[in-house]
Amino acid sequence: MATTVSAGAELPIRSQSVRTRRPPTASRPDPLPRSESSTRAEASTRTEHSQQQQNSSPYRRSSKRSTTAQSPRSPQQEMPPPAHNPAADEPNDRAADQQAQRTSKHRYRTVIPAPSGDYAFIKTIGQGSMGKVKLAKKEGSNELVACKIIERVSVDDGRQSKEDRERADAAREDRNAREAAIVSLLNHQYICALRDNLRTRWHWYMLFEYVNGGQMLDYIISHGKLKEKQARKFARQIASAVDYCHRNSIVHRDLKIENILISKTGDIKIIDFGLSNLFSPDENRKLKTYCGSLYFAAPELLQARPYTGPEVDVWSFGVVLFVLVCGKVPFDDQYMPALHQKIKKGAVDYPNWLSSECKHLISRMLVTDPRQRATMHEVMNHPWMLKGYNGPPENHLAHREPLQLPLNEDVITHMTGFKFGPPDYIRDELTKKILSPKYQAAVRRLEKERELPQPTPKEVEKRRAFGFDFYKRRNSVTSKETLTNGSAEGLPMGDDPLNAFDPMISIYYLVQEKFDRERQEALAAQPTMPPKVQVPPSPQQSQTLAVPPSPIARPKEKHSLAEIVPPQPAHTEGGRSRQRARSHSEDQVREPVKNGLLSPDMVPQKKGGNGPVSLLRRLSTRDRRKEPSEGKSSTLMQKSVSMRAKSLGHARRDSIQARRAKREADARDQQQNSSSTHQEPPVREETDAELGQDAEGGDSSGGSHERLEPEDPDLAKPVYLKGIFSVSTTSTKPLPEIRADIKRVLKMLGVDYTEIKGGFSCSHAPSIADHSPSHGHHGHHGDSRVADGEIRFEIVIVKVPIVSLHGVQFKRVGGNTWQYKAMAEQIVKELRL
Numbered sequence: 001m002a003t004t005v006s007a008g009a010e011l012p013i014r015s016q017s018v019r020t021r022r023p024p025t026a027s028r029p030d031p032l033p034r035s036e037s038s039t040r041a042e043a044s045t046r047t048e049h050s051q052q053q054q055n056s057s058p059y060r061r062s063s064k065r066s067t068t069a070q071s072p073r074s075p076q077q078e079m080p081p082p083a084h085n086p087a088a089d090e091p092n093d094r095a096a097d098q099q100a101q102r103t104s105k106h107r108y109r110t111v112i113p114a115p116s117g118d119y120a121f122i123k124t125i126g127q128g129s130m131g132k133v134k135l136a137k138k139e140g141s142n143e144l145v146a147c148k149i150i151e152r153v154s155v156d157d158g159r160q161s162k163e164d165r166e167r168a169d170a171a172r173e174d175r176n177a178r179e180a181a182i183v184s185l186l187n188h189q190y191i192c193a194l195r196d197n198l199r200t201r202w203h204w205y206m207l208f209e210y211v212n213g214g215q216m217l218d219y220i221i222s223h224g225k226l227k228e229k230q231a232r233k234f235a236r237q238i239a240s241a242v243d244y245c246h247r248n249s250i251v252h253r254d255l256k257i258e259n260i261l262i263s264k265t266g267d268i269k270i271i272d273f274g275l276s277n278l279f280s281p282d283e284n285r286k287l288k289t290y291c292g293s294l295y296f297a298a299p300e301l302l303q304a305r306p307y308t309g310p311e312v313d314v315w316s317f318g319v320v321l322f323v324l325v326c327g328k329v330p331f332d333d334q335y336m337p338a339l340h341q342k343i344k345k346g347a348v349d350y351p352n353w354l355s356s357e358c359k360h361l362i363s364r365m366l367v368t369d370p371r372q373r374a375t376m377h378e379v380m381n382h383p384w385m386l387k388g389y390n391g392p393p394e395n396h397l398a399h400r401e402p403l404q405l406p407l408n409e410d411v412i413t414h415m416t417g418f419k420f421g422p423p424d425y426i427r428d429e430l431t432k433k434i435l436s437p438k439y440q441a442a443v444r445r446l447e448k449e450r451e452l453p454q455p456t457p458k459e460v461e462k463r464r465a466f467g468f469d470f471y472k473r474r475n476s477v478t479s480k481e482t483l484t485n486g487s488a489e490g491l492p493m494g495d496d497p498l499n500a501f502d503p504m505i506s507i508y509y510l511v512q513e514k515f516d517r518e519r520q521e522a523l524a525a526q527p528t529m530p531p532k533v534q535v536p537p538s539p540q541q542s543q544t545l546a547v548p549p550s551p552i553a554r555p556k557e558k559h560s561l562a563e564i565v566p567p568q569p570a571h572t573e574g575g576r577s578r579q580r581a582r583s584h585s586e587d588q589v590r591e592p593v594k595n596g597l598l599s600p601d602m603v604p605q606k607k608g609g610n611g612p613v614s615l616l617r618r619l620s621t622r623d624r625r626k627e628p629s630e631g632k633s634s635t636l637m638q639k640s641v642s643m644r645a646k647s648l649g650h651a652r653r654d655s656i657q658a659r660r661a662k663r664e665a666d667a668r669d670q671q672q673n674s675s676s677t678h679q680e681p682p683v684r685e686e687t688d689a690e691l692g693q694d695a696e697g698g699d700s701s702g703g704s705h706e707r708l709e710p711e712d713p714d715l716a717k718p719v720y721l722k723g724i725f726s727v728s729t730t731s732t733k734p735l736p737e738i739r740a741d742i743k744r745v746l747k748m749l750g751v752d753y754t755e756i757k758g759g760f761s762c763s764h765a766p767s768i769a770d771h772s773p774s775h776g777h778h779g780h781h782g783d784s785r786v787a788d789g790e791i792r793f794e795i796v797i798v799k800v801p802i803v804s805l806h807g808v809q810f811k812r813v814g815g816n817t818w819q820y821k822a823m824a825e826q827i828v829k830e831l832r833l
């Protein structure tokens with residue numbers, strides 16, 4: 001039953017799970033192939049557990065009324081909850097489900113007829129509380145997507161009244177529609193993009209770009225904690241994506257290490273906007289849904305205090321950053337009430353090896369009073385974030401101008417999925433907002449700011465080197481005013497007409513920008529032909545047809561119809577124009593996949609270096625400035641692999657010595673070039689731009705070097721090395737010995753396993769004794785999909801070429817993340833590779 005928790009009420013600590021979104025499901029056409037029926041049987045047992053959790057979870061969503069939901073692709077379709085009115089299903093709904101259910105000659109394949117084409121399922125690659133995520137391939141192409149399958153209707157199991165069940169289904173439908181709408185509009189290189197979206201009678205199928213570099217969690221497991229420099233690179237990317245969301249009035253609300261994937265270029269991709277929502281700076285419109293994952297949840301959520309939005313993401317980001325640099329969560333306890341208390345208290349034990357700057361940044365993010373907590377602006381400008389870079393992370397927001405009347409009707413009709421209301425209402429509301437004195441004043445302020453002289457290079461330089469001032473200022477600040485407003489470049493809640501002024505305005509911008517992108521893509525597809533695709537012009541363009549003069553229209557910004565071809569989009573960083581970075585499509589995976597891993601004959605031969613070479617090199621601490629040219633990167637890759645591989649012997653020492661020698665040589669070079677100082681030159685880190693160049697410019701033409709050759713395809717999987725090996729997960733032992741070792745360890749630890757191609761499929765359910773507090777059984781939303789406390793994962797053995805090494809990779813399939821992490825670490829330890 002859905003409940004509303006009143007503001008200020010302390011949430012009861014009744015459940016270990018903090019997020020139970022998946023209700024028991026009705027018997028229906030199932031996207032799962034027949035061969036997975038056993039999994040379904042398991043799932044039905046789990047759903048009971050899920051139901052129990054849902055009933056007892058303190059994090060139930062509050063939702064009071066039935067609502068309608070709209071597909072972002074079908075803006076005009078009003079769709080009542082399916083249980084109420086199945087006849088209102090979308091056209092071809094039944095056929096789509098039937099087709100989805102039909103199996104092809106490959107026993108694991110099921111086809112999804114998405115608007116952009118048919119997609120055939122390959123395998124399950126993830127499982128969350130909302131449902132399965134399957135790898136799928138577009139028929140007739142090599143395009144891979146990750147298809148998130150979400151069920152729409154819950155089963156009547158007698159535990160809930162019909163009304164409650166329908167209310168819950170309606171609320172879930174709203175969330176799904178909102179997730180689809182939000183991810184379809186976001187356009188950021190570090191946010192996993194939605195490629196397509198299909199809603200049938202029983203399911204949502206959200207087709208995301210496939211992110212094939214693994215989970216950040218696995219990276220941490222195989223590496224332990226990251227070096228601060230590596231963590232900084234990831235943290236800057238997270239900050240960039242989160243700031244972009246916040247400037248678009250979107251709060252993620254479920255930032256956690258599991259929701260950060262790594263792309264094949266070694267960049268992060270944030271996934272799972274299932275809990276995201278729009279936020280408003282209006283004090284009277286605070287959010288009151290207390291959701292998230294306990295380990296990453298801000299204290300105000302545990303206390304059921306209404307919140308604006310961005311501040312809860314900052315807290316979760318702080319926890320993520322701690323995990324990156326420490327390899328563990330900052331708040332942990334075997335006893336749930338104690339864990340709640342620790343989070344509310346916010347007391348963190350910082351390891352003494354953590355740099356004081358990093359510690360300072362995390363301590364500013366993990367401030368229990370949300371009003372005193374660092375803003376994203378403070379986070380992005382913190383000296384730790386800036387170290388080795390030329391400035392704060394860029395948020396990649398498109399260049400914007402204040403809105404003018406008349407508004408673009410096509411944009412308005414596409415503002416769906418947010419329950420704003422019908423287009424007429426949206427137009428009226430937007431018009432009122434634009435004409436409001438507050439908006440007009442904000443526009444005038446912006447215009448004045450733009451007229452101010454730009455800072456001189458010296459001033460910019462001074463700003464960059466403000467570390468000392470930063471600490472002094474932040475440590476002495478006490479007033480809410482100063483902390484929340486930040487500097488002119490911060491996110492000025494409700495004061496900046498271009499950034500997070502109002503959720504409806506933000507969505508208008510996002511839809512308009514999506515149109516602009518589609519128009520550009522259409523033009524790019526037909527470079528020599530005039531555009532035939534009827535993509536609605538953006539409001540700025542449509543303003544050329546404007547009849548009534550806008551109250552804030554500025555003639556100099558008007559475009560003629562001849563300017564229908566938009567210029568290359570500029571982007572702002574902290575409000576300034578800049579060139580756009582890579583688009584999502586560049587991360588699009590085009591290689592065929594075998595069992596989720598790239599097989600040798602599928603290794604891409606393209607140039608561009610968007611592969612593991614770049615990843616390894618980019619994460620390497622080596623100074624690459626004097627290393628061989630880009631064209632030799634595959635050799636470098638081998639060298640890098642062999643360095644890691646031989647670290648079992650002497651190579652690691654050699655490599656450290658080589659690095660040291662190189663640093664000393666660099667220092668000598670710099671000393672020769674500098675007559676004024678004899679100091680050791682500071683270690684310089686790669687800038688974003690340089691890293692981007694690496695990703696683009698690296699040469700993987702010698703891709704076969706990076707291929708891992710199996711001895712026996714059933715024993716060791718051939719994989720494309722993703723750079724996730726570390727000493728602890730590679731071994732010189734022969735393959736049969738490693739397999740025997742793994743079996744021995746699994747048996748010893750009471751892990752059930754079946755041998756699969758290239759490795760083992762494992763599950764582990766703690767014994768009754770394991771449930772005792774002393775065994776640290778922490779609830780987690782992921783548990784709702786598996787038996788209580790059960791974790792499921794795969795161990796894959798891969799062969800590293802050239803050097804006689806094997807690597808062991810872990811992949812979580814389901815269950816509590818931290819139990820999985822602990823188990824994987826224990827297995828690695830026992831294996832003594």
Ligand SMILES: Nc1ncnc2c1ncn2[C@@H]1O[C@H](COP(=O)(O)OP(=O)(O)OP(=O)(O)O)[C@@H](O)[C@H]1O
Pocket residue numbers: 125126127128129130131133146148192208209210211212215258259261271272273274781782
């Ligand atoms: N685009 C993607 N590419 C590769 N794997 C993905 C992708 N999206 C999701 N996954 C995998 O599926 C898992 C579940 O996805 P997701 O977090 O979106 O589902 P969820 O049901 O919302 O999960 P949660 O219970 O964590 O909220 C992820 O942890 C990841 O392993």
